[in-house]
Amino acid sequence: MRVVVQRVMASSVTVDGEIAGKIGQGLTLLVGIAPTDTAAELSWMARKCLDLRLFPSLGSDGQRPAQEGHRWDLSVRDIQGEILVVSQFTLYGDCRKGRRPSFDGAAPPAQAEALYNDFVSLLHTSGLRVETGKFGAMMQVKIHNDGPVTLLLEREAPA
Numbered sequence: 001m002r003v004v005v006q007r008v009m010a011s012s013v014t015v016d017g018e019i020a021g022k023i024g025q026g027l028t029l030l031v032g033i034a035p036t037d038t039a040a041e042l043s044w045m046a047r048k049c050l051d052l053r054l055f056p057s058l059g060s061d062g063q064r065p066a067q068e069g070h071r072w073d074l075s076v077r078d079i080q081g082e083i084l085v086v087s088q089f090t091l092y093g094d095c096r097k098g099r100r101p102s103f104d105g106a107a108p109p110a111q112a113e114a115l116y117n118d119f120v121s122l123l124h125t126s127g128l129r130v131e132t133g134k135f136g137a138m139m140q141v142k143i144h145n146d147g148p149v150t151l152l153l154e155r156e157a158p159a
Contacts, residue, residue: 001031001032001033001034001037001041001042001045001119001154001155001156002031002032002034002091002092002152002153002154003029003030003031003032003045003049003091003152003153003154004029004030004088004091004150004151004152004153005027005028005029005049005052005054005150005151005152005153006027006028006029006030006143006145006148006149006150006151007026007027007054007055007145007146007147007148007149007150008023008025008026008027008028008084008143008144008145008146009024009025009144009145009146010022010023010024010025010142010144011023011026011028011084011141011142011143011144012084012141012142013084013086013131013132013133013134013139013140013141013142014139014140014141014142015133015134015137015138015139015140016137020131020132020133020134020137020139021084021085021086021131021132021133022084022131023082023083023084023129023131024081024082025079025081025082025146026076026079026081026082026083026084026128026129027049027054027076027081027082027083027084028083028084028086028141028143029049029083029084029085029086030086030088030091030141031085031086031087031088031091031116031119032087032088032089032090032091032092032106033087033089033106033107033111033112033115033116034092034105034106034107034156034157035105035106035107035108035111036156036157037107037115037157038157039118040157041155041156041157042115042118042119042122043122044155045119045153045155046119046122046123048153048155049076049083049123049153050075050076050077050123050126050128051075051077052075052076052151053072053073053074053075053078054072054074054075054076054149054151055072055073055074055075055076055078055079055081056071056072056073056074057071057073057074076128077126077128080128081128082128082129082130082131083123083128083129083130083131084130084131084132084133085116085119085120085123085130085131085132085133086132086133086139086141087112087113087116087133087135087136089103089106089107089112090103090106091106092105092106093105093106109136112135113135113136116135117135120132
């Protein structure tokens with residue numbers, strides 16, 4: 001499983017000209033599913049995304065970071081942020097050979113959709129607002145990255 005985590009001020013996803021999901025401050029998660037992914041990878045990834053300390057502590061004014069140097073002490077849970085989850089099979093695109101990516105490393109659509117939905121359900125258990133795009137659709141994603149902070153998380157099933 002691969003997830004691109006972006007700390008955002010706001011983010012939205014549009015499908016067929018209609019907003020499918022929209023959030024304020026929090027995380028945008030671009031999610032790729034591998035054919036070997038199981039509930040163990042989903043659970044690990046959901047916990048990691050919810051608990052990563054990606055947000056600075058706030059000062060006494062409640063606005064600015066508590067200290068210069070941008071120490072990250074708070075998770076999306078801690079700030080009661082929002083999460084936008086977007087399926088992204090292209091995270092498994094292999095561009096090592098030729099000029100056209102191969103997506104053989106991505107899970108087949110039916111399997112990926114079921115696991116993606118399970119991942120979203122795990123995030124919902126946090127009590128945070130979780131929005132999504134539409135699995136398999138052509139989507140336009142607007143990301144107002146904060147920082148910018150962008151991380152790649154990977155969790156492969158044991159062989």
